[in-house]
Amino acid sequence: MQQTNSQPQSITKGLLWATLASGLWGISGTVLQYISQNLAIPATWFLSVRTLSAGIVLLIISAIIEGKKMFSIFTNWRLVGWLIAYSLFGLMANLYTFYMSVQTGNAAAATILQYLSPLFIVVGSLVLLRQRPMRSDLIAFTISLIGLFLAITKGNIHELAIPMDSLIWGILSGVTAACYVVLPRQIVKEHSPIVVLGWGMFISGVLFNLWHPVWHNAPQLNFNLVAALAVVVIVGTILAFSVLLHSLNFAPSAVISIVDAVQPVVTFILSVIFLHVKLSWIEVLGSALIILAIYVLQHFREG
Numbered sequence: 001m002q003q004t005n006s007q008p009q010s011i012t013k014g015l016l017w018a019t020l021a022s023g024l025w026g027i028s029g030t031v032l033q034y035i036s037q038n039l040a041i042p043a044t045w046f047l048s049v050r051t052l053s054a055g056i057v058l059l060i061i062s063a064i065i066e067g068k069k070m071f072s073i074f075t076n077w078r079l080v081g082w083l084i085a086y087s088l089f090g091l092m093a094n095l096y097t098f099y100m101s102v103q104t105g106n107a108a109a110a111t112i113l114q115y116l117s118p119l120f121i122v123v124g125s126l127v128l129l130r131q132r133p134m135r136s137d138l139i140a141f142t143i144s145l146i147g148l149f150l151a152i153t154k155g156n157i158h159e160l161a162i163p164m165d166s167l168i169w170g171i172l173s174g175v176t177a178a179c180y181v182v183l184p185r186q187i188v189k190e191h192s193p194i195v196v197l198g199w200g201m202f203i204s205g206v207l208f209n210l211w212h213p214v215w216h217n218a219p220q221l222n223f224n225l226v227a228a229l230a231v232v233v234i235v236g237t238i239l240a241f242s243v244l245l246h247s248l249n250f251a252p253s254a255v256i257s258i259v260d261a262v263q264p265v266v267t268f269i270l271s272v273i274f275l276h277v278k279l280s281w282i283e284v285l286g287s288a289l290i291i292l293a294i295y296v297l298q299h300f301r302e303g
Contacts, residue, residue, distance in 0.1 A: 024243065026265070027270065033106055055202030086196070087207070091200050101169035104165045104169060105170065108279065119140065121178045147290035151290065260294070
């Protein structure tokens with residue numbers, strides 16, 4: 001990966017590329033709702049196709065960029081263990097829980113719940129590593145709880161804006177998204193992120209196919225399904241991650257993370273326009289508070 005240039009123009013360019021990546025993930029999330037609800041595609045079949053195809057394409061790209069170096073990850077058993085853990089508890093678990101949250105609820109709510117992952121990382125550090133939270137952590141946690149309450153209850157404790165099962169799946173997707181961030185850290189210190197993601201996706205794809213092979217009870221293919229699958233795999237997986245990697249050539253990850261909030265905003269807007277998801281101003285306010293909380297958390301920790 002190239003040396004990051006910290007000049008203002010370079011950072012602006014990095015932010016623009018990262019904004020594009022976050023927007024692509026937002027588009028993918030909206031299409032995912034269309035697949036899961038309108039096309040009634042089984043989660044396990046869809047995830048078998050998505051992960052295996054994305055893994056194969058990413059490994060081809062890795063082979064072009066890295067050559068034989070892409071296999072060096074398997075010379076260290078410690079890193080192989082981290083890779084398997086990342087594939088199982090990061091990629092597989094996150095993709096499945098997010099899909100189920102979207103299928104039982106909607107993409108906008110599922111994206112906001114998954115967006116809580118930085119808070120779960122802080123909680124995990126407190127519980128497992130006994131790291132005392134910073135004051136900004138407590139402020140962010142309080143703001144996010146208020147936002148979450150407003151987003152899922154519309155301000156009425158006796159009413160849920162989304163089904164309970166979607167809420168549970170969404171919270172689990174936030175927890176597994178935290179695993180997705182934490183587990184590969186040891187590997188990416190020594191190997192290219194695109195190689196790590198490629199092998200992770202490929203292993204996840206193989207495991208998903210052991211669960212539900214792509215040829216078993218496959219839905220009837222039509223233009224809408226193929227187009228939607230292409231958007232999720234190409235736009236939401238391969239292209240989005242590649243664009244994000246490109247952004248790191250111009251700005252550090254601490255700066256890039258600022259535009260993470262674009263994803264839920266794009267998903268909200270597209271869900272309202274194309275999927276006719278109805279959101280009250282209280283739900284929007286709650287979601288905005290969650291985005292604010294994560295910004296506070298990242299800003300002060302990176303400062």
